[in-house]
Amino acid sequence: MNDWTALFDDVKAKGQFGSDAQLADSLGLSRAQISAWRTGKSDLGTLTKLKLLDVLGHADLRAAVLSLLPERNREQSIEQHLALVERVARGALPEPQDEPEVAPELIQQNHLLAALPSEDRERLAPHLSPVKLPLGHTLYETGERLSHVYLPTTAVVSMLHVMENGASAEIAVVGNDGLLGVALFMGGETMPSRAIVQSAGNALRLSSETVRREFALGGAVQRLFLRYTQALITQMAQTAVCNRHHTVAQQFCRWLLLTLDRLQTNEIRMTQELIANMLGVRRSGVAEVASKLQREAVIHYRHGVIEVLDRRSLEHHACECYGVVKHECDRLFESLEASD
Numbered sequence: 001m002n003d004w005t006a007l008f009d010d011v012k013a014k015g016q017f018g019s020d021a022q023l024a025d026s027l028g029l030s031r032a033q034i035s036a037w038r039t040g041k042s043d044l045g046t047l048t049k050l051k052l053l054d055v056l057g058h059a060d061l062r063a064a065v066l067s068l069l070p071e072r073n074r075e076q077s078i079e080q081h082l083a084l085v086e087r088v089a090r091g092a093l094p095e096p097q098d099e100p101e102v103a104p105e106l107i108q109q110n111h112l113l114a115a116l117p118s119e120d121r122e123r124l125a126p127h128l129s130p131v132k133l134p135l136g137h138t139l140y141e142t143g144e145r146l147s148h149v150y151l152p153t154t155a156v157v158s159m160l161h162v163m164e165n166g167a168s169a170e171i172a173v174v175g176n177d178g179l180l181g182v183a184l185f186m187g188g189e190t191m192p193s194r195a196i197v198q199s200a201g202n203a204l205r206l207s208s209e210t211v212r213r214e215f216a217l218g219g220a221v222q223r224l225f226l227r228y229t230q231a232l233i234t235q236m237a238q239t240a241v242c243n244r245h246h247t248v249a250q251q252f253c254r255w256l257l258l259t260l261d262r263l264q265t266n267e268i269r270m271t272q273e274l275i276a277n278m279l280g281v282r283r284s285g286v287a288e289v290a291s292k293l294q295r296e297a298v299i300h301y302r303h304g305v306i307e308v309l310d311r312r313s314l315e316h317h318a319c320e321c322y323g324v325v326k327h328e329c330d331r332l333f334e335s336l337e338a339s340d
Contacts, residue, residue: 019139019140026087038141120220128205130204132200133150133202141191148181155201155203158170158173158196168280250317251281252275266307
């Protein structure tokens with residue numbers, strides 16, 4: 001009996017797909033379908049299973065796959081499948097092993113890595129790989145197996161909880177203050193939420209094997225990662241309270257401040273539709289709040305770019321949640337520095 005999770009992950013790895021969502025597109029599946037399968041709520045389906053087997057060359061199934069493709073957009077579906085076959089075959093070739101070591105100044109851009117003692121940073125450096133994260137890119141889908149953790153340097157990533165009907169809401173934001181993939185060293189193997197790049201930029205990546213090995217040493221890396229996990233849990237809990245008890249305007253300002261804290265600029269490139277998706281509210285509500293803040297000269301919003309003009313006023317408009325999250329993060333890392 002075939003292990004479809006292992007086969008799917010094999011195709012994903014050999015095709016060098018960055019997320020389940022990317023491979024799902026090549027298989028003709030939606031993000032909702034692949035998420036439902038990962039969480040055990042649905043089956044992959046016969047055609048998708050045959051595609052996976054054909055791509056991996058397990059049997060002579062090409063004719064069967066092509067015969068089962070729907071008549072609608074048939075030629076496009078054939079091209080898509082053959083492109084997937086070619087990509088996986090090409091990606092299965094051995095990769096070059098001699099990657100250049102990441103520059104120390106780049107490592108320092110992530111606050112977690114910068115807080116490590118120099119000997120720990122030097123030990124991690126050969127295992128860090130720089131990656132570019134484009135706006136809207138899905139790093140992980142809910143239930144997806146974690147192969148790496150990401151430590152953003154200039155990018156900002158949103159963690160979203162996705163409902164069965166496709167609706168979503170942001171539960172945390174991760175930038176140069178931390179890392180994405182805490183479940184990996186907290187005993188889990190899969191991502192409990194969707195992770196989408198909300199501000200394009202760069203990140204450093206560590207393999208799951210390296211993370212587990214470092215965490216098991218019980219040194220500075222373990223202490224720092226656990227402190228960050230506590231800070232992340234605080235952010236998630238406060239976000240849940242904020243979403244339940246505070247107005248759209250307060251939520252918007254809290255979200256804007258948390259994002260700004262993780263950027264090196266006062267500008268955020270983000271459409272109102274994406275912001276509404278992050279907050280789990282209507283787009284019209286976001287538009288109304290943005291217009292009000294612009295009239296009060298707190299922000300300037302034009303063509304998907306939000307520029308903060310008056311941060312003090314923005315903090316005044318935000319609820320207590322921003323201050324609670326920031327204070328807890330500062331407290332945790334100040335106490336860590338004191339203990340070291």
